[in-house]
Amino acid sequence: MSGLVRAAWRLGAAAAAGGRTGRSLSQAAAGGPEGGGAESGGSGSREAVERLVREHPVVVFMKGSPAQPLCGFSNAVVQILRLHGVEDYRAHDVLQDPDLRQGIKNYSNWPTIPQVYLNGEFVGGCDILLQMHQNGDLVEELKKLGIRSALLDAEKDQDKK
Amino acid sequence: GPLARAIRTKLDAALQPTHLQVLDESSRHGGPPGAETHFAVVVVSGCFAGLSPLQRHRLVHAALRAELAGPLHALAIVAKTPQQWENDPCVPPRPPCLGGSKQERRGD
Numbered sequence: 001m002s003g004l005v006r007a008a009w010r011l012g013a014a015a016a017a018g019g020r021t022g023r024s025l026s027q028a029a030a031g032g033p034e035g036g037g038a039e040s041g042g043s044g045s046r047e048a049v050e051r052l053v054r055e056h057p058v059v060v061f062m063k064g065s066p067a068q069p070l071c072g073f074s075n076a077v078v079q080i081l082r083l084h085g086v087e088d089y090r091a092h093d094v095l096q097d098p099d100l101r102q103g104i105k106n107y108s109n110w111p112t113i114p115q116v117y118l119n120g121e122f123v124g125g126c127d128i129l130l131q132m133h134q135n136g137d138l139v140e141e142l143k144k145l146g147i148r149s150a151l152l153d154a155e156k157d158q159d160k161k
Numbered sequence: 162g163p164l165a166r167a168i169r170t171k172l173d174a175a176l177q178p179t180h181l182q183v184l185d186e187s188s189r190h191g192g193p194p195g196a197e198t199h200f201a202v203v204v205v206s207g208c209f210a211g212l213s214p215l216q217r218h219r220l221v222h223a224a225l226r227a228e229l230a231g232p233l234h235a236l237a238i239v240a241k242t243p244q245q246w247e248n249d250p251c252v253p254p255r256p257p258c259l260g261g262s263k264q265e266r267r268g269d
Contacts, residue, residue: 072256111229128214
């Protein structure tokens with residue numbers, strides 16, 4: 001199961017990159033200008049974070065990766081997105097990049113990880129995403145992004161039976 | 162413990178909740194019982210009326226800014242108005258811990 005998920009995630013990431021290599025932007029930034037830190041234009045700077053959140057309609061800052069989350073709350077976000085059939089999204093592992101970890105908290109003025117961004121806008125953490133999933137808001141928000149939730153198809157299949 | 166008391170005091174002062182639960186969930190995240198690093202709070206307050214979930218959570222964060230800058234590592238929040246709590250007085254189950262950076266988890 002995990003092998004399939006890993007493959008799906010890589011496929012999704014590659015598709016999103018549109019032919020570029022699959023390296024995440026946060027990795028590229030870390031290899032770039034020296035000095036890190038939020039002030040000097042490193043991976044945690046406002047500009048760098050802004051680029052990341054606008055990179056894709058669905059962007060998640062988490063601990064670990066979708067294939068291997070390292071935190072129950074981050075995993076919950078991955079699982080909820082998976083339930084909706086959203087496998088193509090950008091995920092950034094803040095454990096790999098302390099500057100990004102602090103930078104994303106400064107950017108959103110939100111103290112914890114995971115953080116979910118839809119269309120460049122901060123939506124919330126795991127609790128809020130769970131609420132949106134339960135009350136149907138997530139299906140609507142995904143629809144606005146042109147993403148059809150898998151749950152809609154699941155319902156249709158059930159009706160057919 | 163002291164952090165639980167501080168959280169309770171600050172939330173009481175900031176939001177005058179009609180119902181407040183402060184739960185130390187640190188033992189569910191690999192810490193010893195009473196570690197006071199991971200908390201869940203259930204806050205029922207009229208202050209939340211008309212606010213989106215995001216705005217409600219930000220209010221809770223604002224009240225606990227000092228704790229979140231310090232020992233409080235994770236905070237799960239249920240924020241409801243008294244009306245919502247009356248209609249649905251339940252708390253969603255917490256996600257299971259995956260060990261954080263201490264442990265690698267094999268896939269399912």
